Amino acid sequence: MSINCQREFELLKKIGFVRTSGSEEELKAANILLEEISSIGCEGHLEAFNAPTSRITKATLKVVEPYEKEYEIAPYNCAIGTPEGGITTDFIYIEDGLDVNLVDLKGKFVLMNTRPNPKLYKKLIDAGIAGYITMSGTAMDEEDKTDISIARIREKNTKHGKIPAVNMRTKDCFQMVRDNASKVHVEIIMEDVELPSHNVVVTLEGTKYPEEIISFGAHYDSVPYSTGVYDNGAGSVIIMELLRHFKENPPMRTVKFVWYGSEEVGLLGSKAYLKDHEEELKKHLLMINVDVAGSILGKEMALVTAEQSLVDYIDHTAKIKGFPLKVEQDIYSSDSTAFADAGIPSVTFCRFAPHGGAFIHTRNDVMDYLSAEALEKTTIITKEFSESIINSVVFPVERKIPDKMRKELDKYFDKEPKKEESSDSKK
CATH class of the missing domain: 3.50.30.30 (Glucose Oxidase; domain 1)
Structure with a gap:
């Protein structure tokens, strides 16, 4: 199956509305994704979790002096x-x-x-x-x-x-x-509430190594005021196109596709998935994430939270295939980071726009700055890498997070650094 970027672009238009964490609009987008999954011939389902937020009834700030x-x-x-x-x-x-x-x-x-x-x-x-x-x-x-x-x-x-x-x-x-x-009067009346958010999940069982799992992820929620097409409706439609590809070309290993809710408020969807699927995680070998893509102006990147060997593998693959892809060992503020923190090697494919070329987290995240052809670029890169690794005879990625990345993850999640053992305690 060839990638159909126009189909991706049309689906992006369908989910291109404000869809904040736990809102009715977020659920509407989840159901649009479910309908598309069904049209491919796959069975998807929703997994609910609670997203903490606040109900604000009054908010004023007034300078009173001078x-x-x-x-x-x-x-x-x-x-x-x-x-x-x-x-x-x-x-x-x-x-x-x-x-x-x-x-x-x-x-x-x-x-x-x-x-x-x-x-x-x-x-x-x-x-x-x-x-x-x-x-x-x-x-x-x-x-x-x-x-x-x-x-x-x-x-x-x-x-x-x-x-x-x-x-x-x-x-x-x-x-x-x-x-x-010099002096202000502030009044804020608010209460804590929890709203239902959802992950959308599909599983394609592997034909040869069903006990080994590779997952694709993309968050489908947006921030307030933003239609969130660049961030991250684009990633959502890209992994939908990859679902279509692997449905028509059955993978040797089991592949999960997860569209995460409530990423924009603290990676809540991926954290909920990791918590609810704890027993399954030992089978997960790699998480492939797509977050921001489709910008007409931009550059292709892969941020790898794994051993240097995976960085080199992706870089070499890009050069062999002729993809202009910048590959770095780093963490990325997205659902891939939650998986890496759980010990699962992760990579995020993305297309970064130059300053002013496309916009995130504002009302200017709109279709005008995106194109089907730009979506296709990230889709093809992600497809070529994932297909080769999912169908490898021997899985080439070590299930390990290197110390350098572990330190960055601990910093990102504000974990206390582990104290080194004293020489006496080692005796």
Whole structure:
């Protein structure tokens, strides 16, 4: 079967609507994928899991000294609100949150340049801040053409405690700092909720080595405001085309295809799959992920979280086949990283656009910047690699995560570094 990029592009149009974690629209997209799976002659099913989020009923921030002005805010999901009626606190800009910036912050609402990593978040908790503000967009944004990013505080931060946290337009933050805002009134009324999200799963049993599993993955959810066609409807339609290929060309090894929900809020779909299929995981030899593709302007890449030998294998294959593919040993912030953390070698194929060539996590992630022909490029590369390795006489990938990658994974998931044994304990 030859790859049909027009078919991919048409399916991409069908799922090209906002489909956030746990929403009715996310479930609608899952059912569209199920219908396509059925049309191929395969049997797919949904696997449900809970996605933590927040129900926000009120969110206001107003500068009260030395001037008065209310600004639009977007509270972080899974943070906490303020008491009813709000709080009035001192406001201070702490830039990157260096230690010098963190002196005398108790009870203050702080603005920072970037979202806090777990280490900085804990320092902010320990400093006793009243809450924090992060920035979204640029100082030149026009309000009617941009949105404030809606985000979720991850568990690796909230394990240190919860505080009110909001996102604001960079343009508004610039004005507050420029005009010496010194006191703010903030009111956020919210409650924690859990919404049902779903993974879409299909299995093709291997003809010769059914006990050995290779899985394909792509997340199909989007962030708020975004139709998510580049990120990651494109990956979703690519693995659908690969399902069609392997249905017509039965694989020697068992192949699973999983479309993950709620990736955009902390890899929740892949984490749920790993938890629910714990006994099965020992049979998994490799996870092949596709995340962002189809951009007219762009470059093909493979990010490999596995031994250097797999990096070299993919690089050599690309050169032999004449694919312009950049291959690196690295982690990638997608569902492949959750599998690698579970000890399963992983690779993500993607097509990165140059700055301004295509867009993620904004209302500008739309079909206009994508093409069927660009989708085809990533599809063919992924197909050629996966087919050779799935049908290999002896599976060539060692089921091992190298120490270098393990350290990066531990850093990504904010795990405590393992203490080295003392010389005495080794005796």
